[in-house]
Amino acid sequence: MIDPIFLAEAAVNGVLLGGVLALLALGLNLIFGVIDIVWIAYVDLVMLCMYLVYFLVQVYGWPVWAGGLAAVALGAALGIAVHLLIISPILGSAPINQLLATGGLLFFLQSFATFLWTTDHRSVRLSLPSYDLGGIFLPLTRVIPFAISILALVALYLFLTRTFVGTAIRAVSQDREAMGLMGANPHRIYLVTSAVGGLMAGLAGALLIFLYSVHPFFGGQLGPLTFMICVLGGLGNMVGAFVASFIMSEIISIAGVLWSTEMGYVIAFVVFIVMIFVRPGGILARRG
Amino acid sequence: MSLLELTGVTTGYGHFTALWDVGLRVERGEAVAVVGPNGAGKTTLLRVISGVLPVRAGTLTFDGAALAGRPAHEVVAHGIAHVPEGRRLFPTLTVADNLKMGAYLGRARKHYAETLARVYALFPVLAERRTQRAGSLSGGEQQMLAIGRALMSRPRLILLDEPSMGLAPVMVLRLFDLIRRVREEGYTILVVEQNVRQVLKLVDRAYLLEVGRIKMEGRAAELNDQDFVRKAYVGL
Numbered sequence: 001m002i003d004p005i006f007l008a009e010a011a012v013n014g015v016l017l018g019g020v021l022a023l024l025a026l027g028l029n030l031i032f033g034v035i036d037i038v039w040i041a042y043v044d045l046v047m048l049c050m051y052l053v054y055f056l057v058q059v060y061g062w063p064v065w066a067g068g069l070a071a072v073a074l075g076a077a078l079g080i081a082v083h084l085l086i087i088s089p090i091l092g093s094a095p096i097n098q099l100l101a102t103g104g105l106l107f108f109l110q111s112f113a114t115f116l117w118t119t120d121h122r123s124v125r126l127s128l129p130s131y132d133l134g135g136i137f138l139p140l141t142r143v144i145p146f147a148i149s150i151l152a153l154v155a156l157y158l159f160l161t162r163t164f165v166g167t168a169i170r171a172v173s174q175d176r177e178a179m180g181l182m183g184a185n186p187h188r189i190y191l192v193t194s195a196v197g198g199l200m201a202g203l204a205g206a207l208l209i210f211l212y213s214v215h216p217f218f219g220g221q222l223g224p225l226t227f228m229i230c231v232l233g234g235l236g237n238m239v240g241a242f243v244a245s246f247i248m249s250e251i252i253s254i255a256g257v258l259w260s261t262e263m264g265y266v267i268a269f270v271v272f273i274v275m276i277f278v279r280p281g282g283i284l285a286r287r288g
Numbered sequence: 289m290s291l292l293e294l295t296g297v298t299t300g301y302g303h304f305t306a307l308w309d310v311g312l313r314v315e316r317g318e319a320v321a322v323v324g325p326n327g328a329g330k331t332t333l334l335r336v337i338s339g340v341l342p343v344r345a346g347t348l349t350f351d352g353a354a355l356a357g358r359p360a361h362e363v364v365a366h367g368i369a370h371v372p373e374g375r376r377l378f379p380t381l382t383v384a385d386n387l388k389m390g391a392y393l394g395r396a397r398k399h400y401a402e403t404l405a406r407v408y409a410l411f412p413v414l415a416e417r418r419t420q421r422a423g424s425l426s427g428g429e430q431q432m433l434a435i436g437r438a439l440m441s442r443p444r445l446i447l448l449d450e451p452s453m454g455l456a457p458v459m460v461l462r463l464f465d466l467i468r469r470v471r472e473e474g475y476t477i478l479v480v481e482q483n484v485r486q487v488l489k490l491v492d493r494a495y496l497l498e499v500g501r502i503k504m505e506g507r508a509a510e511l512n513d514q515d516f517v518r519k520a521y522v523g524l
């Protein structure tokens with residue numbers, strides 16, 4: 001029989017992991033909800049940002065915060081570049097072409113990273129204190145990324161609900177033509193959305209490099225999970241994706257202590273497949 | 289110079305020509321109606337004016353500026369607000385957010401609070417429902433919101449596409465009263481309607497559009513007297 005304290009610790013770790021996953025899932029989901037294209041290579045952009053932090057901090061000795069900010073800037077720039085170079089020319093073409101284009105980017109980025117940096121795993125380890133909360137072990141290296149993720153998500157929420165541009169992003173996702181009649185250039189709105197989505201990828205990369213080691217195939221490690229979270233929450237549904245992030249991270253984390261992390265992923269996939277049949281519109285979709 | 293002037297405007301969808309050589313003008317402060325049977329091209333006409341559809345031939349000027357070939361978001365900036373067929377609200381956004389989007393343009397954003405107060409004064413029900421989702425409003429309220437959203441851009445010309453569509457008869461009368469009030473506020477209006485009898489009471493002039501061509505034009509009272517219009521559209 002497993003000690004309940006381990007389960008409690010796994011649950012806490014699940015919450016901590018869920019925050020960063022939510023950042024990834026909401027970034028991908030924002031772009032999908034507005035532009036209607038799934039960026040298959042989203043987590044591969046995150047991978048590039050992780051490498052940037054690794055080189056700046058570990059190799060060139062930049063302070064952590066400066067490396068993180070650089071990754072956020074790189075993420076936003078990558079978001080803009082992906083939109084202008086890859087998405088914009090194929091807007092309105094068949095969905096299969098859109099999948100092939102962003103899928104092609106994925107293979108390009110993976111090969112590019114392998115060529116430049118080999119398949120070595122690289123990581124940045126910080127030695128930060130841990131806290132003991134009634135027997136539950138709370139390492140700051142996980143609490144800080146969680147807190148930053150939550151703050152970023154609150155900022156995203158305020159941006160989307162309180163500002164003209166943020167509200168326009170939500171409006172364009174409902175009726176692009178009507179938003180044009182309001183005087184907004186839909187292409188500008190798409191560009192802002194891609195920049196914000198890219199910025200979130202950059203921030204996620206800046207946090208993940210302190211939790212995982214980076215390698216050219218990092219996208220394959222978290223990409224499918226991120227995509228599953230978006231589908232589970234309902235593609236384009238931000239609140240759904242947020243909730244689904246924590247459901248998935250809890251499954252992986254708790255199954256991880258009960259059996260193994262691999263088993264956690266297996267269970268997460270099974271839950272995902274079952275849910276697709278039970279609630280194809282996502283966990284928060286209205287019935288009927 | 290007229291506020292809006294179309295000469296020889298032709299447009300269509302793919303190989304299909306929906307408007308042929310249309311000439312139309314709207315003077316400052318005027319209310320003008322376009323009437324005609326289903327499929328005549330009334331919606332197409334408003335869409336080509338607001339830039340949603342490109343002009344294939346002809347000229348389109350607004351206050352002296354040539355607008356043919358300009359995309360919709362630039363046409364609004366010139367002062368034309370389009371209340372589209374079927375309202376096209378943002379259903380999951382609140383009433384207040386829908387109105388906010390109406391003021392998206394830079395120049396409208398500056399006067400946002402002031403215009404909002406005017407719209408709420410014109411449509412008090414929108415103020416009561418400001419935190420409700422647009423999709424949850426009744427048909428009449430949705431039409432008021434669509435008109436209010438258009439007013440938020442501080443336009444000089446409002447294009448209304450079948451504002452009475454899908455409304456109960458009582459609501460239709462109320463809505464025409466409200467449009468009359470919008471007129472009295474000094475807005476210039478170009479309205480498309482199936483409800484010919486009501487709309488001819490509201491406007492100064494009207495055009496009759498049939499299979500993509502202007503067939504008749506005249507003062508509202510004169511058209512109302514024409515046997516042809518009476519029989520075909522007013523149903524008398």
Ligand SMILES: Nc1ncnc2c1ncn2[C@@H]1O[C@H](COP(=O)(O)OP(=O)(O)OP(=O)(O)O)[C@@H](O)[C@H]1O
Nearest residue numbers: 301304306324325326327328329330331332333373
């Ligand atoms: N998107 C489109 N693609 C192809 N043809 C279209 C399209 N929209 C309209 N049409 C055609 O153009 C013609 C004019 O349509 P339009 O919608 O302008 O008519 P309308 O006068 O507004 O009719 P209604 O009173 O039914 O609203 C019709 O024959 C219609 O079938």
Ligand SMILES: [Mg+2]
Nearest residue numbers: 330331332373
């Ligand atoms: Mg129509």
